[in-house]
Amino acid sequence: MGIFEAMLLTIITAATPLVLAAIGELVTERSGVLNLGVEGMMVMGAACGFIATQVTGSPYIGILAGIAAGALFSLLFGFLTLTLVANQVATGLALTILGLGVSSMIAEPYLGQSGIKLPQIVFPVLSDIPFLGPVLFKQDLIFYLSIALVAGVNWFLFKSRAGLKLRSVGDSHASAHALGINVIRTRYLAVMFGGACAGLAGAQLSLVYTPQWAENMSAGRGWIALALVVFASWRPWRIVAGGYLFGAVSISQLYAQAFGIGIPSQLLSALPYLATIIVLILISHNRRMTLINTPASLGKSFVPDR
Amino acid sequence: MKKLLFALATTAAVIGFSAGAYAADKAKVCFVYVGSKTDGGWTQAHDIGRLELEKALGDKIETQFLESVPEGPDAERAIERLARSGCGLIYTTSFGFMDATVKVAAKFPDVKFEHATGYKTAPNLATYNSRFYEGRYIQGQIAAKISQKGVAGYIASFPIPEVVMGINAFVTGARSINPDFKIKVVWANTWFDPGKEADAAKALIDQGVDVLTQHTDTTAPMQVAAERGIKAFGQASDMIKAGPETQLTAIVDTWGAYYIKRTQLFLDGKWETSSSWDGLKDGILSMAPYTNMPDDVKAMAEETQKKIESGELKPFTGPLKKQDGSEWLAAGASSDDGTLLGMNFYVEGVDDKLPQ
Secondary structure: OOHHHHHHHHHHHHHHHHHHHHHHHHHHHHOOOOOOOHHHHHHHHHHHHHHHHHHHOOHHHHHHHHHHHHHHHHHHHHHHHHHOOOOHHHHHHHHHHHHHHHHHHHOHHHOOOEOOOOOEEEOOOHHHOOOHHHHHHEEEHHHHHHHHHHHHHHHHHHHOHHHHHHHHHHHOHHHHHHOOOOHHHHHHHHHHHHHHHHHHHHHHHHHHHOOEOOOOOOOOHHHHHHHHHHHOOOOHHHHHHHHHHHHHHHHHHHHHHHHOOOOOHHHHHHHHHHHHHHHHHHHHHOHHHHHHHOOOOOOOOOOOOO | OHHHHHHHHHHHHHHHHHOOOOOOOOEEEEEEOOOOOOOOOHHHHHHHHHHHHHHHHOOOEEEEEEOOOOOOHHHHHHHHHHHHOOOOEEEEOOHHHHHHHHHHHHHOOOOEEEEEOOOOOEOOEEEEEEOHHHHHHHHHHHHHHHOOOOEEEEEEOOOOHHHHHHHHHHHHHHHOOOOOOEEEEEEOOOOOOHHHHHHHHHHHHHOOOOEEEEOOOOOHHHHHHHHHOOEEEEOOOOOHHHOOOOEEEEEEEOOHHHHHHHHHHHHOOOOOOOEEEEOHHHOOEEEOOOOOOOHHHHHHHHHHHHHHHHOOOOOOEOOEEEOOOOEEEOOOOEOOHHHHHOOOOOEOOEEOOOOO
């Protein structure tokens, strides 16, 4: 296996949780809800995914547990912000802090245990293609799911009627309400989809990336996913581009260090963030494009007339 | 959550105390932790020390701890709260608590303070540290014997003297066996990020290192090493569970002996400020069992450990050159502690440029 192939494999593992959490948050934000609790939902998914795997011995049940944990946890956010109309920013931050605490508590007995790694699914013939084969067709289920989810979300948002409704809720909840769309129900579903994706991203951390449980193991990836949504200007395929760009820069700097390239490591470590800032500047330069894509009701609470 | 429970417990204790129902004659010894006491590394090692202390002197003292205290202004408040609540002796167990401890110590001259890994002392503030580098020297020797390619990978956290000292000790140990031995260093710029530490391990292994060591806190690098079938060293705690067929040995922090010694002095009224920097011989660190290596390598490691414990061998003894080829220590000369504690240069054999 060549060095570039090895690097690509590392990059894919690093980028997959970012893409997953970001695509979920994208749908949530497209419905007009800003959920800053991605980090908390992700770490809950990691904890529950790991626990379920250790208890049942099956990482596939672990995946389901991670998804369920993320979705249920986001339901708490939904109840507070949609039903009780609490402030979304404050509630999202609270969800992150709560998630970090609860996950540490429930998973404490599992600290230090070695987990079970999610097996690879190998496509015959396709995986024999030189270079690309092993990289793209010899991966675990969560990687395939991440790509399928992005394609699915893209189709749903821009080609389906339900997606159109969801976007209209995010752009103007009052008009959508007047048209007879159930704003609160749509937002509940979008929030739960976001939670499920963040939970799946968490399960990837504790089942594929590093098959173990460690407190706070998401280590800020939820925040990067949140930034990716803005980076992608709320367009699904740009999440993949952004996630892999971020992954590529942060992984290549580690390989460059090991190679002994002689550039200060602090600068190399800052590169992914510098790259993000540069792309954000380039995007915001085009004011009109940003405005078209930004959900106009983002972060605003909706109270239906009674 | 845990902090809240602790606050409630403290309040309850204070109420109990004022009601006169509490055993008032027991001295209170308190600990401030930077992480969670179950982090599997640094903080857990301190908490094991606290439990040993309780076991040894439990009839005369009671212990209390605050965990996951962030470094900075919060630390000052946390330490002050402990000082006010009647703690007679307070251990603050992270380098970043240094200035907060100094400030609180000045306000409470009757309370004794002990700060881990710092360098600022006062009449009621002592410091304590461990010569981790002695363990790294032994690891270096083992690596040189085990490695087929003569290249080891080193996952480092931040370019502070403590970490640079560890790298230099490892290389010096390795070169005492194989003068051409080299190490590749990757700076993760984090103490704790399982994903990034695993990525760093992959980057090193993909570029041909066949022994791995780390100065970061999670077992992720050990796991990657196990997956790729190379050998590795654990850090801060015995990580054998993460790599039963991978871990060669690990540096294990064992603070208990120090805590018992100092607390006994405190109880006897003989506590005085000091700057203690103990090593293998004092039992403040120990080596996890030497495993997954041939018997002759194991014998060599045990021999070196004995020599360090007896004082016969000092890891940083010349002739040693700096990375640029200039002389650091002449033949037979040993480094003084001051140079080690402020170490900001590499010795020969490190395939990396030191971040300044």
